[in-house]
Amino acid sequence: MRSAGTGRAITALAALVTVCGCTAQAVDTDGKPRGPIHVDVTDTAPAAPPPATSTAPENTTKTPENTTKAPEKPTAPAPAPPPVLWSPGDSGRDVRELQARLRQIAWLFDGPTGTYDELTEQAVRGFQGKRGLPQTGTTDTVTWQRLLKMTREPGKWDLYLMGGQPADAPDARCLTGRVLCISKSSRTLRWMIDGRTVTTLPVRFGSANTPTREGVFQVYWKSRHHHSTLYDSPMPYAMFFSGGQAVHYSSDFAARGYAGSSHGCVNVRDEAAIAQLFGEVRNGDKVVVHW
Known part of the structure; x- marks a missing residue:
C-alpha cells in the first residue's frame, strides 16, 4: 500500500513535467521506474475561429455594358469639281488665248488655231499632270488660274x-473690180470681187531688209510650179505683181508661222486655199498692198 507521502510525490512530479515539457520516467509505487512518460506540451490554446462567411446570397447580376455607340459624324460631301471653261470641240478667241499661253511654256507647239483640238487636249492634260491636278484634258477654272500665273498676256501676233x-x-481701193487686197496690219489677204470678200487668207511679208512693197499693182504673170533662181527655193502657185515679188505658197510659213519672213513676197501657208485662188485669179487683176 502506497503511503500518502508517495502519492504526493508522484503528483508533484507530474506537475513539474507538465510545466517544463520534460520527458519523465514513471515510478512505480515501490520506487522502481516503469518506463518514460511522454507528455504533449503542444499549445493547447483553442485555435482562432475561421473568418465568418456571409450567408447573404452572392450578387451574380452583372451590370450590363454600355453597348450604345456614339453617333457617327456625317461624312462631308465630296467637293464639286471646278467649272469647265473650255473642252474639246470648242472654238473661239478664248481657246486661241489658251493655246497661245500653252505655247509660252512649251506644252503646245502648233497653232494657235482657235479650235480645241486633240493636240490642245493633250497639252492641257500634260500641264495638269505636271502640277498634280486631275488630268481631264478639259480646261477648268483651277487649271486656267494656274496657267495665268505662269504666263503673260499674249499679244495680237x-x-x-x-x-x-x-x-x-478693206482699203477703199479694193472696193471695185477683182482685187487681191493685202493688209500688213492684220496680216491678211482678201480676194474681193466688186466689194464682196470671196476668200480671206493669213499671209506673211518680207523682213525689214527685204520689205514687201506697198501700193497698187497688177498680176502680170502666174507660175504654178515656180522655183526661185535667186534664192534657190520653191514658190508654188506664184502670182507676180511687182518685179520679183509675188503671192505664193510657203512651206516655211506653214511650218514656222510668223517666226520667219519672206524675201519680199506675200507668203500663204494654206496650200489648198492658194491652189484654189490661183485658179480664180487672172492676169491683169488688181493687187493692193496697204497698212
Whole structure:
C-alpha cells in the first residue's frame, strides 16, 4: 500500500513535467521506474475561429455594358469639281488665248488655231499632270488660274501666230473690180470681187531688209510650179505683181508661222486655199498692198 507521502510525490512530479515539457520516467509505487512518460506540451490554446462567411446570397447580376455607340459624324460631301471653261470641240478667241499661253511654256507647239483640238487636249492634260491636278484634258477654272500665273498676256501676233486673225476693213481701193487686197496690219489677204470678200487668207511679208512693197499693182504673170533662181527655193502657185515679188505658197510659213519672213513676197501657208485662188485669179487683176 502506497503511503500518502508517495502519492504526493508522484503528483508533484507530474506537475513539474507538465510545466517544463520534460520527458519523465514513471515510478512505480515501490520506487522502481516503469518506463518514460511522454507528455504533449503542444499549445493547447483553442485555435482562432475561421473568418465568418456571409450567408447573404452572392450578387451574380452583372451590370450590363454600355453597348450604345456614339453617333457617327456625317461624312462631308465630296467637293464639286471646278467649272469647265473650255473642252474639246470648242472654238473661239478664248481657246486661241489658251493655246497661245500653252505655247509660252512649251506644252503646245502648233497653232494657235482657235479650235480645241486633240493636240490642245493633250497639252492641257500634260500641264495638269505636271502640277498634280486631275488630268481631264478639259480646261477648268483651277487649271486656267494656274496657267495665268505662269504666263503673260499674249499679244495680237501671239494669238495669230499661224494666221487666222480677223481681217481689217478693206482699203477703199479694193472696193471695185477683182482685187487681191493685202493688209500688213492684220496680216491678211482678201480676194474681193466688186466689194464682196470671196476668200480671206493669213499671209506673211518680207523682213525689214527685204520689205514687201506697198501700193497698187497688177498680176502680170502666174507660175504654178515656180522655183526661185535667186534664192534657190520653191514658190508654188506664184502670182507676180511687182518685179520679183509675188503671192505664193510657203512651206516655211506653214511650218514656222510668223517666226520667219519672206524675201519680199506675200507668203500663204494654206496650200489648198492658194491652189484654189490661183485658179480664180487672172492676169491683169488688181493687187493692193496697204497698212
